[in-house]
Amino acid sequence: CGTFTFLSSAIAAISGLLMGYELGLISGALLQMSSILALSCKEQEIVVSSLLFGALFASLTGGFLIDRFGRRLAIIISSSLLVLGSLILLPYESYGILIVGRIAIGISISLSSIATCVYIAEIAPQHRRGLLVSLNELMIVIGILFAYISNYAFTSVSHGWKYMFGLVIPLGTLQAIAMYFLPPSPRFLVMKNNDEAARKVLERLRETSDATEELTVIKSSLKDEHQYSFLDLFRSKNNMRARMLVGLTLVFFVQTTGQPNILFYASTVLKSVGFQSNEAASLASTGVGVVKVVSTVPATVFVDQVGSKTFLCIGSSVMAVSLVTMGLVNRNIHVNFTNVCRSQSAEDFFLQRPGNLTGVTNGSLKDLFASMASPERLSSDVQRRPNVARTGELNRTALAGGKSTTGSHMESGEVPTVLKWLSLASLLVYVAAFSIGLGPMSWLVLSEIFPGGIRGRAMALTSSMNWGINLLISLTFLTVTGKISL
Numbered sequence: 001c002g003t004f005t006f007l008s009s010a011i012a013a014i015s016g017l018l019m020g021y022e023l024g025l026i027s028g029a030l031l032q033m034s035s036i037l038a039l040s041c042k043e044q045e046i047v048v049s050s051l052l053f054g055a056l057f058a059s060l061t062g063g064f065l066i067d068r069f070g071r072r073l074a075i076i077i078s079s080s081l082l083v084l085g086s087l088i089l090l091p092y093e094s095y096g097i098l099i100v101g102r103i104a105i106g107i108s109i110s111l112s113s114i115a116t117c118v119y120i121a122e123i124a125p126q127h128r129r130g131l132l133v134s135l136n137e138l139m140i141v142i143g144i145l146f147a148y149i150s151n152y153a154f155t156s157v158s159h160g161w162k163y164m165f166g167l168v169i170p171l172g173t174l175q176a177i178a179m180y181f182l183p184p185s186p187r188f189l190v191m192k193n194n195d196e197a198a199r200k201v202l203e204r205l206r207e208t209s210d211a212t213e214e215l216t217v218i219k220s221s222l223k224d225e226h227q228y229s230f231l232d233l234f235r236s237k238n239n240m241r242a243r244m245l246v247g248l249t250l251v252f253f254v255q256t257t258g259q260p261n262i263l264f265y266a267s268t269v270l271k272s273v274g275f276q277s278n279e280a281a282s283l284a285s286t287g288v289g290v291v292k293v294v295s296t297v298p299a300t301v302f303v304d305q306v307g308s309k310t311f312l313c314i315g316s317s318v319m320a321v322s323l324v325t326m327g328l329v330n331r332n333i334h335v336n337f338t339n340v341c342r343s344q345s346a347e348d349f350f351l352q353r354p355g356n357l358t359g360v361t362n363g364s365l366k367d368l369f370a371s372m373a374s375p376e377r378l379s380s381d382v383q384r385r386p387n388v389a390r391t392g393e394l395n396r397t398a399l400a401g402g403k404s405t406t407g408s409h410m411e412s413g414e415v416p417t418v419l420k421w422l423s424l425a426s427l428l429v430y431v432a433a434f435s436i437g438l439g440p441m442s443w444l445v446l447s448e449i450f451p452g453g454i455r456g457r458a459m460a461l462t463s464s465m466n467w468g469i470n471l472l473i474s475l476t477f478l479t480v481t482g483k484i485s486l
Contacts, residue, residue: 011175015112016136027267051102054103055467118185123205138297148289151282240474246449247278264474294432
C-alpha cells in the first residue's frame with residue numbers, strides 16, 4: 001500500500017493504543033485510589049465497571065453515529081471525549097467525579113474501536129486490509145503494556161494515579177488534530193452520494209490516476225447491504241442464524257474465560273497471592289503486558305499460514321490447563337481475598353488520605369499520628385466510612401495479641417515463594433494462550449463469517465454483547481471471589 005495509506009492507518013490506530021492504555025490502567029490505579037478514597041470492594045467494582053457501562057452505551061449507538069457523521073469525525077470526537085474525561089479526573093478526588101470521568105472515557109474508547117476498524121478497512125487496499133486492520137489490534141496490546149509500565153512507574157508516587165490518567169491527554173489531543181487533516185472514508189462519501197470526492201480520495205490513497213474500478217466495487221457492495229435487514233441475523237436465510245450463534249458463542253467465551261478479570265484486576269489478584277506491596281504487584285503485572293505483546297505478534301503474522309481455527313484450539317487448550325493449575329495453586333494459598341480487597345481501603349487509608357502525607361517529615365510523624373488518633377478525627381472518619389473503622393479495630397486487636405480475622409491471616413505468614421511464583425507463571429501462560437487464541441482470532445472469525453451486506457450490523461450486535469458480559473463480570477468479580485476465593 002502507499003505511504004499515505006499507511007500513515008493514515010497508523011494515525012487512526014492510535015485509538016487502539018489509547019484504548020489498550022485505558023483498559024489496563026485501572027489495574028494499578030485502583031490500588032492507590034482505593035486507599036486514598038477509602039473505596040469498599042463494591043465501590044472498586046463500580047469504578048472499574050463504569051468505563052464498561054459507557055462502552056456498552058456507545059456500542060449500541062456507535063454504528064448510527066459513524067454512518068451519520070462519518071468515520072473520521074467519529075474518531076475526532078472520541079479522542080476529544082477521552083481528553084475531556086481524563087481532564088475531569090485530574091483536579092478532583094471524588095468518587096462521583098471518578099465515575100463520571102470513567103463513563104466518558106468508556107464512551108470514547110468504544111466509539112473509537114468501532115470507527116477506527118471501519119475507517120482503516122475502508123481506506124486500505126484489498127491485499128493489505130488484514131495487515132492494516134491488525135495494526136489496530138497490535139496497538140491495543142501495546143497500550144495495555146504501556147499502562148502496566150505506567151502503573152509501576154507511578155505506584156509509589158503520591159497521587160500517582162492522576163499522572164496515570166493524565167498521560168493520554170497529549171496523545172489524544174495529537175490524534176484529534178492529525179485526523180482533521182486526513183481524508184474521509186471513500187465508502188462513506190459514496191454513501192452520501194459524493195462519488196467525485198470519493199474518487200479523488202481513492203486516487204490519493206492508491207497513488208493512481210484512475211480509481212474507477214474500486215469505486216465500482218464500493219457501489220456494488222453498498223447495494224448488497226440493502227438486501228438484508230437486522231432481523232435476518234436470526235433467520236435461516238443463508239444459514240445466518242447458525243453464523244450468529246457461532247459469533248455470540250465466541251464473544252461469550254472471550255469474556256467468561258476470565259480475561260476481563262486479569263486485565264482490570266491483575267495487580268489486585270497478584271497482591272492477594274503474595275506480591276504484598278503495590279510496587280511488587282504492579283511490577284508483576286507488567287509481565288502480563290509484555291506477554292500479551294510478544295504473543296500477539298506471531299499470531300498476527302502467521303494466522304494466514306496456520307489458520308484461525310488452529311490458533312483457537314491451541315489457545316483454548318492451554319488456557320484450560322493454566323487455569324486449572326492456577327486454581328490448584330491458590331487452594332494452598334491461605335489468603336482471604338475479601339480482606340485483601342478491604343485492606344486497600346482500610347490499612348492504608350489513614351496514611352494515604354489527601355493531606356496526611358503532604359509535607360510530613362520524620363520530626364512531625366509523632367504529631368501526625370497523635371492528630372490522627374484524636375477523638376475528633378476518628379469520629380469524622382467513622383462517620384465517613386464505618387467499615388474502615390471496623391477494620392482498624394480488628395487490626396489493633398491483632399497487634400494487641402487478640403483474635404480477629406485479619407490477625408489470623410497475618411499469623412499464617414507470607415505466601416510461600418514457590419506458590420507465589422507458580423501463580424504468576426500460570427497467569428502469564430494463560431495470558432499468552434489467550435493472546436494467540438480467543439483474543440485476536442475471535443474477531444477475525446467474526447469479520448469473515450458474515451456476508452458484507454450485513455457484517456456491520458452483526459459486528460455491532462456482537463460488540464454490544466461483548467461489552468455487556470464484560471460489564472457483568474467486572475461488576476461482580478471482587479464480590480464473587482470474596483465468597484468462593486480465586
